[in-house]
Amino acid sequence: MSAPGKKVFELFVSKIPWTLGTKEVKEYFGQFGHVRKCLLPFDKGTGFHKGFCWIGYTTEEGLHNALHKDPHVVEGSKLQVQQNMMPFTWRRMDKEAEES
């Protein structure tokens, strides 16, 4: 259930080196268009992130610009970038239903 009525332009990025934080990732992908959202999940137990993230652009153009570039190399590391086929959703409230 993505933002209703709104189209989403999302990337799924993996193989992110541990040295990059949310800010850096957002900055890098900002060069292709306005980033509406950047979600880089961290493991709070270890303090390291999990190596993948979602980038949401406000426009389709941003998404295409990003997808057009290959390879994406940030600080010497090659990121794996693909279009997110499964839009990120807030579904915590439905977790109950899922578990039953």
Added chain:
Amino acid sequence: ALPLPSCHCWALRKALNPQLLNLSPCSSAWPCSGTRYYGTPAEQKVVARDEPSLGVRNKQSHQFDWALAKLDSSVRRTGRVTKSLLQRIFHDICRTGYPSGNQALLLLRSCGSLLPELPLAERTEFAHHIWGKLLELGAAYDVSHYNALLKVYLQNEFKFSPTEFLAKMEAANVQPNRVTYQRLIAAYCQVGDIEGASKVLGFMKSKDLPITEAVFNSLVTGHSRAGDMESAVNILSVMRGTGIDPGPDTYLALLVAYAEKGDMDKIKETLNQVENTDISLMDRDLMQVVFTLTVAGHQQHVPEVLEHLRHDGDAMNLCLSLITQGHESTAFMLLKTFPSVQADSQNSNGPDVGNFFLRHCVNTNKSPEELVGFCKGLMDSNLHAAPMQFTLYCALEAKKMAPAIEVMKTMKEEGLPIRPHYFWPLLAQHKRDQNTAGTLEVLKAMQELSTEPDIDTYCNYVLRTFPSVDSARTALAVLGCMWLSFVSAEVRAEAAEGNLARLFAFSYFLLVHVCTGNLVPPRPENMAYFLYHLFDGMSETEVQAKEEVLREYLQQLHKKGICIPVNIYRGIRNILDSHHVPELIKKELGGLESRVTLERKLEELKAQGSSGDSHLKCSKTIKCVCVFSQNLPRALELKAEHEDKMSPSCYALLINLCCRHDNPEEALNLKRELARMDSEATLDVNKYMSLLRVLSKHNRLEEAVDILKEMKEKDVVVKDTAVVLLFHTFSAVALRGDVAALRRLQDTTFALGLAKPTSNLCSPMVTMYLEKGDFAGALEAVMECETQYHQLPRIHDVLCGIVKKGDTELLQKAMDFVSQQRGEMTVLYDLFFAFLQTGRYREARKIIETPGLRAKPGRLQWYAEKCIGSNQMEALETMVDLTAKLFECDRDEMYHYLLCLCKDTNDWSKAEAVWTKMQEENVIPRERTLRLLADIFKTNNQEVPFEVPEVKQPSSVTAFSSVAYAVLYTSRSSAGLRGLGKALVPACYDALIKALLSSGSMEDAMAVKDINLTLTRKNRKMLKENALASLKTMLQMDQVPSQLALTRLVQGLGNHGDIKGIQEVASLIKSLSPSLNMSSMLFVNNMALAHIKNGDLERALEDLESLYTQTADHSQQSIAFVFRKVVEAHNDEAFDKLRTMAERLCHQFASYKPATDLFLQCLDTGRVEEARQLLQVASLRQRLRPFSISRGAAQTCRNLLELIPDFAEKELVYAYMMKSMDKNLEAAKALYRRMQAEGLQMNELSLKRLAQLYKKAGEPVPFEEPPETFKFYADKLKASTLPSPEDD
């Protein structure tokens, strides 16, 4: 009253390790003062209550097997183990108790050079710790354990008294053997005590024990350590005098002796000497020399030795050892000689050689300056692109603050960025320990590195470490930390943790500030979450009491134009719903919902085109009695009589009879008649095969080929026994020596694709030449097969023949060919086996010592089994010997082969020699190896010199099932199983199956399982007392019943309306249920069904309804099972009442779960009409989640979409449909087209599924298949459904 001190101690230990105390053997020796009180009655009660039952523990013990396997494989693979892995497994074993002999051996053996990352003294200490602990736990040590301990002493250069050691063995009544003496000699030699060594040597001689190479090697070391190099060198000629050639280890001992003295000239001389023999030194030998040179302080000579390395082995362990012992600079030198791996531009991110090096340096606490030095060195030599970052990563991972900070300082100097999240791992650790001082220290370091903590830092890693927000604020103030981000973090943390009720109550103004955007930008999602948690954290009375305030607040938000995403809106609405504040929902909250417009149109579901089923024609059959009498003439007569009544099957039988009577003429006639009668008629594959055999036998090649073609046309599949028949047909032709005919038949068969060209089917051609002794011809035939069909039939026999004949030219030709076709590895193994087979062991050794050769278990097994089958002890023994140093060779497996042959020949003295050999080689026998060995001893009435591991039966198997087990294990026939099946109570089966599985009898276990199932079924009718009684017995015997068995039992009782029975089971199981993870609904549902069965419908409804009206959390409570049973039983009265109840629950209690379940049940069972009604009456539309149907079949999904065409989460429904497509590619394609037509995206997981369907059907995939694995996408999907508050 003050608690007894012992209680404290007990409780603490209990908390640390709850299992340990339950093991009686260790309690007596437990090194804790509190143990004395352990036996007081008061505490025993406590223990009895908390102690998990023996059964549960049994279950746990099974889980440790994998850990052992892991350790074992780590040793086999990398030649080392990590301390943490070893420790974990050790603790696991302690906790489980009852360590077996080989578990102990595995642990002990691992305490020597397998721990390169641990200092020598620490290793020995660990070994002693293990030794003592396992002894306490009841491990039985035999001579193999003492020998292993000796080896550990030697590897760790531990000084000990050999006499005391022997005295200990004697006290334990363990007889030393050859290996023990050998190692004692080595121990004396290690300290240069030639006198001591000579005494043992004399003793060995007096006992007529063989003096092996190993003894001489020790003596070389001994003399050199005693300062007498001359004698050391002289040992080599002494060896030769006794008929033993110096081996690689002898030269290694000599080299090490020179290395200790730093005598480089002699080292070079010796190396040259070795080169002139046919001995080759491995890298690991040279590394030993390097290590000795370094430790003895002659590092300057290391580079010269390194030049001799071939880099076929793993220099990592040497590096690690050097680092551990403080010689990291030599280790670094070695590291730089590692063959550089070319960076693969596709995948890798620049070079990263030396990660293991940096990590170990961090772990062994090398100084930050040194670390930085290595990093720079790696960078300068272009071995590593980002060594600093990696070192930092290691330090952070190991939570080592000092090196982490130092490395960061250097990084900063180098102009590398330092980011706030670099500090999170350190902070996370402090957070876990609630260590405020540590946290402040990190924050201070951040300040020094001028890295500002951001909101996330405060929020996720700092605030929660402090007891309260206030104390955090005070502490941070001292540091002079930045306020704004802190306050924002404060607010956000509260929101995320759901503490809003508190926040709300205490600082309403702050809240207003937040929502008005003074502190945090009011992003819809943040805001919505904030609200959700706010309402979630308030109780019903609170909400009702503050209704006015909330209203005002919501209005304010509304005015600000703040919207909430629809899903969160629903969540909030549900909460408010349950709090009974309808006004608040309708008027205020409603204003906040962002409008969902579901514009997507949905086409009507068309029923999938029903396939016009073709009925099979019923064919008439005449009884061909004559066929059974095998009388061909009579059969043909009968056939003539009843010409008109002949059916195809009669013809088939007749044709087969003709073939058996070797009459191709008549067979073909009949076949032609059959074809005239019914051109579609097909014989079965075996009849075709007989026909083929007869025709080729009578040299009627063309007709035989026609038969093959017909088989192809009629899609006759050749497999299993038919392949064997085909092979015999080919062989028969080969025996006649008719090359042309054989080739024609083979080629036709393979070209038509009737059978796969296996090595076996190709072999007759080769056999033909081999029989004639024409090896050149045989080789030609093999080569042709390889070129045509990629098979190398009988290559081993061909090579053996060539080797025997000594035709080097032909051998070279064969090798070149195989090498070109299959690679060098295959050739080497082929040659190795050929040399072994023909007794050319020297050549075999040279082959197997080829640098870089790895163990190929499959090939080794093939040859071993061949040896066992043809009783070739010498060849097999040689293979086991020669593969001792083969990389990744499973030594236990190899010795097991040897023992298998010993068993076949019933040679116990050979078996004993094998066991001693295993100790010499430091091999850990697996349990089955020990069992086999014990078996050989026992059948020869010999004493078994070790503790025989029992077949792992659950320790409390009932007497009954152990008897059954014994019978089954010996009889091993399924007939026997079935006979037994009737005699056993169900409770035995579980144990039985487990026992069979653990002894590897998978098939038997399955057979027992089958019986168990039939019994369960049968018993349902008459079980009650029987099953209940056995459940009780099981619990008394500390057995844990399987969840399935319990479920079946309760369902059975429900079916019979046995309310008392269910209650009884429920109370019996109560104590166990946490460990069983049983749903409480099992009892509730079956209780209801029992009431219904007894005609007490009212009572059932009452119970079910109270479930939803009296408890708050309904999410886990599903009564779908009741619905299903009622529907299945066509109990319309009950169904109607249940439906009314479900509707009532919706309307009056806002409990939608029962109605939803019922709705889905209706969909599942195709009661679409009832589903439609429910949908309308209960207004379920918005409450349905596709999750509820996740397990549903495609049909259910279709029904759902038919009823609710604008279903909100259609993508998910489609995803579930795709999941349930199974093998139906057409339907899946249609689904995909439909999604495309509706403009919906199919998720990656579904795309992957679809792609698989295409592939299975052999069709090209018309889109780009997602490249990663199923698991990857499933995880990704999961991750995307679990929101994390890290979103900015």
